[in-house]
Amino acid sequence: MPAELPSTSREILLTATPGGLPGPEHLTITPRPLPHPGPGQVLVRNQYFLVFPGLRTLVGDEADGMPLPRIHPGDALYGPAVGEVVAAGPGGPLRPGDKVTHLLGWREYALVAATDCTTLGDLLPDPVAHLSSGSAAYGALTRLTEVRPGDTVFVTGAAGAVGTLAGQIARLLGAGRVIGSTRSPAKAERLRAELGYDAVVVPGNRPFDEQLAAAAPDGIDVLVDNVGGEQLTAAVRTARRGARFALVGALSGQLSPNRGGGSSPTEIDTFRLVGQGVSLHGYSGQDHPDVAAEWTRRFGDWLRSGDITFPQARIPGMDRAPRALRELLEGQHFGTVVVELPPR
Known part of the structure; x- marks a missing residue:
């Protein structure tokens, strides 16, 4: 030694x-x-x-x-x-x-x-x-939801490690409108001013369903969900035909002081999932071993070009x-x- x-x-x-x-x-x-x-x-x-x-x-x-x-x-x-x-x-x-x-x-x-x-x-x-946690955001957007030009993308927990990168990645992949959620009005302003979110929903101000419907009047095409709970429930109600949902986290249950950290139950309208043809998948990096290297290459290029901030x-x-x-x-x-x- x-x-x-x-x-x-x-x-x-x-x-x-x-x-x-x-x-x-x-x-x-x-x-x-x-x-x-x-x-x-x-x-x-x-x-x-x-x-x-x-x-x-x-x-x-x-x-x-x-x-x-x-x-x-x-x-x-x-x-x-x-x-x-x-x-x-x-x-x-x-x-x-x-x-x-x-x-x-x-x-x-x-x-x-x-x-x-x-x-x-x-x-x-x-x-x-x-x-960075960007590999999860990138994998969810490229492997599960496959963002298309003009898509409206909703990112829950947008001020966290995954969310602050997910919105930027969605835009770089061609999203036309990017919406986020955060519980902090100050963070909501930063998401709009610094990271280019078009709209940010702040739970607690008024019913979440109403806020999301106002932010996405034509519905959402893609969800990157880090939260679950009422936000996932509302996203299902706002889904457009053929919407693609990627579940990356479940912070509503994980961070609840009244739970044990490993469960996050919520209620969603399965009738709407069926009727709108919505796909809903959980994202795990273990299922996509090729993502990490691909993300690192693209992240480096985007950082050097100034197309993304960290x-x-x-x-x-x-x-x-x-x-x-x-x-x-x-x-x-x-x-x-x-x-x-x-x-x-």
Whole structure:
């Protein structure tokens, strides 16, 4: 191990299964002995890690059936991260200095199998862009809904990590009108002014059905749904003939303090689905393994040309990470939220 490395690494542990939304009171920052890489392993100094709503499900009591393992009390949190290899065991392709992504964020140093790392390359101009959720938006719009020129596209949860990119991607793919939803009037203004949304619906001001009907008087052709609940119900009622719906998230249930984080029941009019010939599919990146590489190429091109922006909030320091998770779940941030760790 290089002599300049510390003897310990801090990581964030779950201390108790939350009864509602997780927050700082359920997490603790703990030093652990710095691990040594064995054959085929690397030690990565994390530079950024993602704060994402899926953690609500992973630490809750409804995580059965999830593609990622549940986080129990005493376990460290985890999630997408960007970092630099600082030590490498024998037998692997990576060397100190390599920049990689992996899934062991929420700690300063991560011991990772080299096969579980992806080198960054030079396709994206900003390393944090590798932590974007745009792949889900892009996959939903290209594989499930296949946006057509002139389509009216409705994006629920438009101020989140997926939504802030979904509206822009829809426009680049030819959408004629892009509508979003957010619970914050201030975020609604940013979506219109900064990201080109034609209209934004704010739940709670007046009945959601009425607002969506006014924003899309001719109906919607495509839905990218990150929320579910009453917003999905309203979208079904507003669907045009042959509308294509892609369900990417279910934040209405996932972020409810009264649920366990892994369910989101709602009522939809199946008669209208049948009568209007509406297709409704859930999007999972596992079902579309070719999307990630295609998205990275196009995202890089769009970023360099200025055709797309990447809204983000960078939270400085490990100490602020537990609070950042609660802030994300309460809707206090706009776009992708990452914790930025200082160099050691």
